[in-house]
Amino acid sequence: MIPVSRPVFGPEEEAAVLEVMRSGQFAQAERVRAFERAFAEVTGARFAVATSSGTTALFLALLAHGVGPGDEVITSPLTFIATANAIAQAGARPVFADVDDSLNLCPASVAELIGPRTRAIVPVHLHGNPCDLHALSALARDHGLALVQDACQAVGATVDGVALGCFGTAVYSFYATKNLTTGEGGMVTTGDPEVAAACASLRHQAYAGQPYVHDRIGFNFRMTELQAAIGLAQLGRLEAITERRRRIASYYDEMIPGDRFIRPRRLAGAGHVYHQYTLRLAGADGDARRARDRLRELLAEAGVGSGVYYPVPVHRQPAYAEYAKVRCPEAERAADDMLSIPVHHALTDDEVETVAQAVRSA
Ligand SMILES: Cc1ncc(COP(=O)(O)O)c(C=O)c1O
Structure with a gap:
């Protein structure tokens, strides 16, 4: 994996x-x-x-x-x-x-x-x-x-x-x-x-x-x-770490189709460091969480790990039960439809290609 x-x-x-x-x-x-x-x-x-x-x-x-x-x-x-x-x-x-x-x-x-x-x-x-x-x-x-x-x-x-x-x-x-x-x-x-x-x-x-x-x-x-x-x-290696993550991210930007997967908007002038590379399922309204979780299963079958950061927004956490009436629709939607794929700097070029291919096929 x-x-x-x-x-x-x-x-x-x-x-x-x-x-x-x-x-x-x-x-x-x-x-x-x-x-x-x-x-x-x-x-x-x-x-x-x-x-x-x-x-x-x-x-x-x-x-x-x-x-x-x-x-x-x-x-x-x-x-x-x-x-x-x-x-x-x-x-x-x-x-x-x-x-x-x-x-x-x-x-x-x-x-x-x-x-x-x-x-x-x-x-x-x-x-x-x-x-x-x-x-x-x-x-x-x-x-x-x-x-x-x-x-x-x-x-x-x-x-x-x-x-x-x-x-x-x-x-x-x-x-x-x-x-x-x-x-x-x-x-x-x-x-x-x-x-x-x-x-x-x-x-x-x-x-x-x-x-x-x-x-x-x-x-x-x-x-x-x-x-x-x-x-x-x-x-001492931070610049190289960031550079490698950015290179992997731009490969995914190119290889993973934008019409199927929405990326979180990057502001003009923002120097993103890709702690995570995040995708959101386009057009999966209604059953987004199930579709997202199914996608994660397919990726796992292809040997690709993924994560959701975060599946439960803080105002929906049991520890914050007094916020039950608070509505943050965008955050709630994202918790249902997003997933992050491997982007860490230790990935080999072959692994990066495997991840991109797995997402495309899944
Ligand atoms: C956004 C965010 N805030 C706060 C923390 C807390 O940091 P730590 O786990 O080092 O206490 C983390 C990391 O885990 C984080 O990702």
Whole structure:
């Protein structure tokens, strides 16, 4: 089976891990700081703060922007549940705006939901496809809201050639399936020194510079030196990783017929990094989910793995049962008719051809 994702490690990672093991320094130290510096440079941000996961990065970023009980945070329902969970864990109420045909937050739906309690907007760059940051930044600016990007799937993505890290605060995940992975891990990037300082302190039990003295209740969301060493090695290959994914995506663009399979819209100037390559079934209204699931079975029979990210929008999750009356028709439709096919950078040319042929025949 050609898997839909596969972590790839080379001799650089092996050497880096051995070096950490022999150094005797495991917990957050110089390598984590080096990873933060290098990551900030690559993502165009002034500051980067490493954490234990994308979820903890988002949680800390929200706290650092002052999000808390009584606040509302507008986000996408078409995301991994962690996006909404981090908002809820910060004490705020997630408010779900619908997506558009890019599968990212629709700025007009966001605008309709901004109210007196709204404190922040959390757009998600789903599958590595950058959302409309110009429109969302303008909305945030005009209403005095924080913009905290969930860029967990979008390391290396750009808008008009500008890295996401240049647009305020963003959070990244280095989970095992991500384009850049440390097994588990996350990063907050920001241009705001106070946000960076708050995240750095809160991840380390609200350390305030004086050993074992803490002026508020913090957390242990630190990254280890092992993760940072792997991250640094992967970061050196990020451009090549992104380039390979883009090449595979443009092959699929060409080989998989557009009249049968709709692609999520890419905005002009969006530098997509293809964490996933996603197809939507054209004209499968009514029974889209069954047709999509049948297609996945046929692909599996041809030895091609696939995934659905995500089959249940967050406002339809049992954990968010109080949102049962909320309607986000575009997100609900996409959950029924989309699927993602292998696009990871470890695919061989033969595997890429097999995937494209399997989709065409299925
Ligand atoms: C869109 C999105 N948000 C948040 C997360 C949470 O990241 P993590 O699993 O590293 O906590 C992920 C990744 O899993 C994600 O894909």
